[in-house]
Amino acid sequence: MKEYIIPVFVPHLGCPNDCIFCNQKSISGQKQKMTKEEAKKTIENFLNNIKDKDSKKEIAFFGGSFTAIEESEQEELLQTANEYIQSGQVDSIRISTRPDYINKEILKRLKKYNVKTIELGVQSANDYILGRSNRGHTFKDVQKASKLIRWYGFNLGHQMMVGLPESNSIDEINTAKALIKLKPKMVRIYPVLVVKGTKLEKEYKEGIYEPLTLVQAIETCKQLVRMFSDKKIEIIRVGLQNTDEISNPKNKQSEVVAGPFHPAFRQLVESSMWYDAVVSKIKKLNVKVQEVEITVNPIDVNNVIGHKRENITKLKDTYEVDLIIKQDEKIKQGKSKIEITKIYTDFLDENEKEVKIKDKQKI
Numbered sequence: 121m122k123e124y125i126i127p128v129f130v131p132h133l134g135c136p137n138d139c140i141f142c143n144q145k146s147i148s149g150q151k152q153k154m155t156k157e158e159a160k161k162t163i164e165n166f167l168n169n170i171k172d173k174d175s176k177k178e179i180a181f182f183g184g185s186f187t188a189i190e191e192s193e194q195e196e197l198l199q200t201a202n203e204y205i206q207s208g209q210v211d212s213i214r215i216s217t218r219p220d221y222i223n224k225e226i227l228k229r230l231k232k233y234n235v236k237t238i239e240l241g242v243q244s245a246n247d248y249i250l251g252r253s254n255r256g257h258t259f260k261d262v263q264k265a266s267k268l269i270r271w272y273g274f275n276l277g278h279q280m281m282v283g284l285p286e287s288n289s290i291d292e293i294n295t296a297k298a299l300i301k302l303k304p305k306m307v308r309i310y311p312v313l314v315v316k317g318t319k320l321e322k323e324y325k326e327g328i329y330e331p332l333t334l335v336q337a338i339e340t341c342k343q344l345v346r347m348f349s350d351k352k353i354e355i356i357r358v359g360l361q362n363t364d365e366i367s368n369p370k371n372k373q374s375e376v377v378a379g380p381f382h383p384a385f386r387q388l389v390e391s392s393m394w395y396d397a398v399v400s401k402i403k404k405l406n407v408k409v410q411e412v413e414i415t416v417n418p419i420d421v422n423n424v425i426g427h428k429r430e431n432i433t434k435l436k437d438t439y440e441v442d443l444i445i446k447q448d449e450k451i452k453q454g455k456s457k458i459e460i461t462k463i464y465t466d467f468l469d470e471n472e473k474e475v476k477i478k479d480k481q482k483i
Contacts, residue, residue: 198233222265239277245298313379337380359385411462
C-alpha cells in the first residue's frame with residue numbers, strides 16, 4: 121500500500137538555541153508561524169490532492185523542536201491532527217524533536233493524541249562535536265530519550281549529519297554504530313550545507329569551516345547506508361529535499377552558500393554503491409571482462425544505470441566493460457544477479473577474440 125506524508129512545518133518554534141548550521145525558515149521554506157488554521161489548510165490541501173484514497177496517510181510535524189514549544193500550542197496542533205485520525209482520513213502522526221525535550225509526561229501527551237513515530241535530531245554521537253555545533257545536549261540525552269520512546273511503544277527515528285565542524289568520516293561511522301545500538305526503526309542522513317543566516321556561514325566566509333565536497337559526502341554516506349541497511353534499519357532520506365530555498369548555490373533564490381548539494385544526492389549515493397558492487401565482482405575473476413549483464417528489480421534500474429548514465433559511462437571508460445541491464449520483478453529490491461557474458465581472450469585466433477561465456481562464469 122502506498123504511503124503519503126503530509127508535512128506540516130513548525131519553523132524554529134521551541135528551539136532553545138541556534139545550532140551552528142541551522143536556519144529552519146530556509147530549510148523548511150516556511151516563513152510564518154504555524155497555527156491551527158494554517159495546519160488545517162495544509163492538511164486539507166494534501167488530502168484533496170491524494171488520488172489514491174485507500175493509501176496510508178501520515179501527518180508529520182517537522183521543523184524546530186515540536187515538544188519544546190508551548191504545551192498549549194502542542195495540544196492545539198496535535199488535537200487538530202488527531203481529528204483527521206478520528207474521522208478516518210489519516211492513519212497516523214509523526215513528530216520531529218530534540219532529545220533533551222523528551223520525558224515521560226511528554227510521551228504520555230503524545231500517546232493521547234495517537235502520535236506513532238518520534239524522530240530525534242541526534243546529528244552526532246560525539247559530545248565535543250555536539251558542543252562545537254551548539255546543539256545544547258549530549259549523547260546521553262539521545263540514549264535516554266531513545267530508550268524512553270521505544271519503551272512507550274513509539275516508532276523511533278534518528279537524524280544524523282555528515283560533515284559537521286571538526287567531524288570526520290570516522291566520527292560519522294562511530295555515530296552510526298552508536299545509533300544502531302539504540303535500535304531505531306528508521307534514520308535520515310543529512311550532509312551539512314552552509315545556509316545563509318547561520319553561524320556556519322560566518323565560519324565558512326572566515327575560512328574556519330570547510331564543507332565536504334560532493335565526492336567526500338557521497339563516499340561517507342555510502343558507508344553509513346551500508347551499515348544501516350545491514351541492520352535492516354529503514355533509510356528514509358539521504359540529503360536535504362530540493363526546494364526553491366535549498367537548491368544549487370548558483371540559483372538566485374537559493375539559501376545554500378556552499379556544501380555538497382545535489383538535487384539527486386541519494387541517487388548518487390545508491391548508484392555509486394551499485395557501481396562498487398559490479399566492479400568488486402569483476403575484479404574477483406582472473407579474466408579480462410568485456411561485457412557484464414546485471415539483472416535487478418525494476419525499481420533499481422535507474423540507480424544501476426547511474427545519474428545521467430554515469431555508471432555505464434564510467435565502466436566503459438575505466439575498465440572497457442559494457443554493462444547490460446535486465447529487469448526481473450522476482451529479484452528483491454537491492455539484490456542482483458550478475459553474469460559475465462563476454463571476456464577478452466588474447467590467446468585465441470582473431471576469429472575467436474570475443475567468446476560468450478554466459479552461464480559459465482556467474483557471480
